Amino acid sequence: MAREFQRGHKAKISDLTPGTDLYVGVQIAAPGLTFDISCFGLDANEQLSDDRYFIFFNQPKSPEESIQLLGAQSGDTESFRVTLDRIPANIHRLSFTATIDGAGQMSQVGPGHIRIVAGGEEVVRYAFTGSEFTTERAVMLGDFYLKDVWRFAAIGQGFDGGLDALLKNFGGEVAEEQPGAQPQGAAPSFAPPPQATAPPAFGAPAAPHAPQVPQAPQPAPSFGAPAAPAPVPQPNPQMHAAPTIAAPMSPPAGTVPPPSPYGQPPQQPQYGQVPGQMPGQMPGQVPGQVPPGGPSPYGQQAPSPYGQQPPGMPQGVPQGVPQGVPQAGAGLQAALQPYRETATGQRWTPQNQQLMRVDLTMGGTPVLARQGSMVMYQGKVDFSYKGAGFAGRIVGNATGQEMQLMRCSGRGQVFLAENGAHLHSIELQGDGICVSAENVLAFDESLQHEVRRIEGHGIPGGALFTMMFQGTGTVVVKTHGVPVVLPVTPTTFADCNAVVAWSAASQVILSSQVRLRRNAYPGHSGETVNLQFRGAPGNFIVVQPYEV
Numbered sequence: 001m002a003r004e005f006q007r008g009h010k011a012k013i014s015d016l017t018p019g020t021d022l023y024v025g026v027q028i029a030a031p032g033l034t035f036d037i038s039c040f041g042l043d044a045n046e047q048l049s050d051d052r053y054f055i056f057f058n059q060p061k062s063p064e065e066s067i068q069l070l071g072a073q074s075g076d077t078e079s080f081r082v083t084l085d086r087i088p089a090n091i092h093r094l095s096f097t098a099t100i101d102g103a104g105q106m107s108q109v110g111p112g113h114i115r116i117v118a119g120g121e122e123v124v125r126y127a128f129t130g131s132e133f134t135t136e137r138a139v140m141l142g143d144f145y146l147k148d149v150w151r152f153a154a155i156g157q158g159f160d161g162g163l164d165a166l167l168k169n170f171g172g173e174v175a176e177e178q179p180g181a182q183p184q185g186a187a188p189s190f191a192p193p194p195q196a197t198a199p200p201a202f203g204a205p206a207a208p209h210a211p212q213v214p215q216a217p218q219p220a221p222s223f224g225a226p227a228a229p230a231p232v233p234q235p236n237p238q239m240h241a242a243p244t245i246a247a248p249m250s251p252p253a254g255t256v257p258p259p260s261p262y263g264q265p266p267q268q269p270q271y272g273q274v275p276g277q278m279p280g281q282m283p284g285q286v287p288g289q290v291p292p293g294g295p296s297p298y299g300q301q302a303p304s305p306y307g308q309q310p311p312g313m314p315q316g317v318p319q320g321v322p323q324g325v326p327q328a329g330a331g332l333q334a335a336l337q338p339y340r341e342t343a344t345g346q347r348w349t350p351q352n353q354q355l356m357r358v359d360l361t362m363g364g365t366p367v368l369a370r371q372g373s374m375v376m377y378q379g380k381v382d383f384s385y386k387g388a389g390f391a392g393r394i395v396g397n398a399t400g401q402e403m404q405l406m407r408c409s410g411r412g413q414v415f416l417a418e419n420g421a422h423l424h425s426i427e428l429q430g431d432g433i434c435v436s437a438e439n440v441l442a443f444d445e446s447l448q449h450e451v452r453r454i455e456g457h458g459i460p461g462g463a464l465f466t467m468m469f470q471g472t473g474t475v476v477v478k479t480h481g482v483p484v485v486l487p488v489t490p491t492t493f494a495d496c497n498a499v500v501a502w503s504a505a506s507q508v509i510l511s512s513q514v515r516l517r518r519n520a521y522p523g524h525s526g527e528t529v530n531l532q533f534r535g536a537p538g539n540f541i542v543v544q545p546y547e548v
Contacts, residue, residue, distance in 0.1 A: 002115070005126040007156035008432070008468065008504055010450070012149055013084065017118035020084040020150075021223035024096060025076030026141060028112040030130070033104045036163065037078035039067055040170050042093040047171035053091060054172070055080070067094065074226035076115075081223060084150050093145040095155075095170070099138040099163040106133035106158055114141040116152065119221020126154035131536055132507070134490045137162035157507055158534075348425045348474050356416045356423045356476055358408070358442070365473075366409035369416055369442035379412020407445070416442055421478035432470035432504030435477055439500045439544075444473030454496075454508060454531070464496050464531075468504055477501060480546035488539040493530045500542040506535040 003016065013020075026037050041053025041062065048054055053062050060069035066086035070079040082094065096114060100106070109130040116124045126142055133139065136158025143153045159165040342351050347362040358367055360381060368386055386405040408414050417423070418441060426433060428447065443449065448471045454464040469475050479500055486492065488506050502508070509532040533541050 002122040003124045005124055005154040006505065007126070007128075007132070007154050007507070009126070010151055010153040011124070012151050013144070014149060016116065016123045016152065017221060019118040019221040019223075021118075021221075022082045022084065023070075023117035023223060023225045024080040024082055025074065025115050025117065025226070026078045026096060026098060026113075027076050027115075028098050028109055029077060030104065030108040030110060033108060034101045035077065036099045036101050038097050038099070038163075039069075039080055040093075040095040040097065040166070041067060041087075041091045042095060042170060043090055044092045045171075046093055048167075049171070050090070051172065064088065070225070077112075079225065082144065083223070084144070091146075093143055095143050096141050097138060097166055098141060099166065104137065106130060106136040106139055109133070114154075117224070117226055120224035120226060121221070122226065124152060126156070128156055132156060133158050134534060136160055138166050140166075157509065348427075348476070350423065350425065351415070353422050354417055354420050356425065356442070357413055358416065359413050360408065361411045361413075363444070363446075365444055365446045366407050367414070367442055368405045368407055368445050369414075369476075370418060370440075371404045371406045373416045373418045373441055374406075374408070374414055375417050376415040377412055379410065381408060381410040381412040381414055383408055416476065418478060422481060422483075424477050424479065424483070426475045426477060426501075428469060428471060428473055428475065430472055432468060433475065433501055434466045434468045434504055434506075435475060435501040436499060437465040437467050439477050439479060440467055441476045441478045443469060443475040447471045447473040447475065454510070470504065477542075479542075479544040481544055483542050483544045485540055485542050487537070488533045488535045488541060490534060492533045492541065494533065494541055494543050496531050498543050498546055499531060500544050502533060502541040503535065503539040506533050506539045506541065508533060 003011070005011075013022075028035050028037070036056060038054065038056040040048055041050070041055070043049045052059070053067070055062060055067050055069055057069070061067065064086055066083045066088070068081040070081055073079055080096070087094075107130045111127065111129050113125050113127045115122055115126070128141070138159040138161070140155040140157045140159075142155055145151055145153060159169065161168075341357070342349055343357075343359075347359050349357045349359070351357050355375070360367065360379075371385075374383070384407045386407045421441075423441060434452065437451070447469045449467055449469050452466045452468055454466060477500060483500055488503070510530075533539070
């Protein structure tokens with residue numbers, strides 16, 4: 001059965017099918033519009049260094065025929081044949097795109113898809129609708145990319161400028177007068193390939209694989225388009241329109257859950273729509289201010305016994321109280337009351353705005369946290385270096401530093417903090433969120449996580465590293481000051497240095513139209529790049545006041 005992908009999902013080709021001779025079908029249509037569907041073969045720098053690997057209607061195959069344009073068939077507007085084991089070593093990415101030929105916008109398209117078929121059987125499908133786009137005239141639908149092994153990613157990223165914008169994005173040149181100046185020279189060389197896109201002429205490139213088509217026992221399926229032009233399945237229109245929700249867990253009876261600046265209870269409206277109240281702000285409270293002698297800033301009631309310990313000298317005595325001095329009555333207890341440990345019976349419990357407590361005895365899964373973020377722990381806890389996979393080392397060009405994680409396991413409570421930053425817990429319930437790598441403090445090991453790289457001229461270091469989390473679990477995010485949560489609209493822009501997180505379904509586009517001088521930052525280039533966010537209603541971004 002085919003796997004249904006959403007925007008941003010990735011998988012190894014070997015996890016989808018053992019075959020390497022694949023059929024790629026694209027279905028896209030809109031009333032009164034025609035589309036040009038192409039494939040860009042890009043090098044390691046994601047540039048079109050060899051224009052022979054720009055596969056489109058006028059150049060339907062690559063030199064060694066590892067990428068071929070097949071035409072419309074089996075309910076697809078356009079289709080390709082991709083033989084991964086024949087692609088040259090200098091090609092590291094295949095980007096499948098669709099552009100509007102003439103006037104129009106991608107918001108006008110109906111339900112469409114890009115799918116992969118191996119041996120006549122569909123193995124993966126990414127469905128989209130026009131509601132995910134606005135004024136774009138071109139869109140990157142999906143990519144095959146080489147990262148140790150070939151992988152597939154559902155992209156869904158639009159470009160306002162159409163095919164010209166795509167060519168410039170991939171380092172190609174747009175020659176305005178060549179279409180009228182070279183029709184005679186191009187016609188003799190390109191006339192046979194359009195005929196080769198018809199099914200009868202496909203026999204020549206398929207001849208080397210003819211022995212594999214019969215039912216000979218082979219582990220990997222041979223190339224095969226869908227058996228019959230069955231009706232195109234209609235995607236669920238709500239697949240991408242559903243908002244990404246990061247809500248706190250349901251607390252035990254009689255307790256008040258800690259509000260998350262990103263999460264929202266089911267009774268509240270969507271992100272950024274709570275009138276008159278900042279994220280994480282108690283009613284009537286000045287942002288960032290803790291009432292003296294009052295309850296915890298997260299609205300949690302502290303237990304009566306201090307730190308759940310027998311009477312005596314408590315741990316963590318404030319500076320200025322001599323050790324060995326016994327409790328002298330209500331005066332000392334009243335002075336320490338605002339700083340008592342808070343235990344709500346949940347796995348993650350904020351102690352204040354800068355300190356987070358995780359109870360490893362709940363949930364049964366370890367926690368990954370930044371090395372050096374542990375300030376105290378109770379019980380039998382084992383700390384080990386996390387040096388494999390996602391987080392052993394993440395080298396960020398934006399900061400020139402490394403992010404190293406430690407694995408906390410065992411039975412006990414660990415207290416986490418870093419440089420007095422504000423901490424916020426985000427609970428995921430099967431949804432996803434992207435967080436800037438610099439703002440991740442800790443997260444449950446049970447979450448699926450991967451590193452993404454957003455590149456662009458003007459970004460400090462040339463790139464911005466983000467982490468995408470999906471599944472069920474909690475992510476702890478740190479910010480400089482109290483953040484603000486805004487809904488994503490077609491005119492939502494954010495400074496790449498100030499953005500903290502955004503919903504996984506949001507579309508991120510680099511924008512360098514606004515350039516600001518920042519003399520207050522020594523060594524700064526004097527220019528900045530904005531990130532534009534787009535998405536269906538319910539998507540959000542989180543921004544910190546660090547740049548203010």
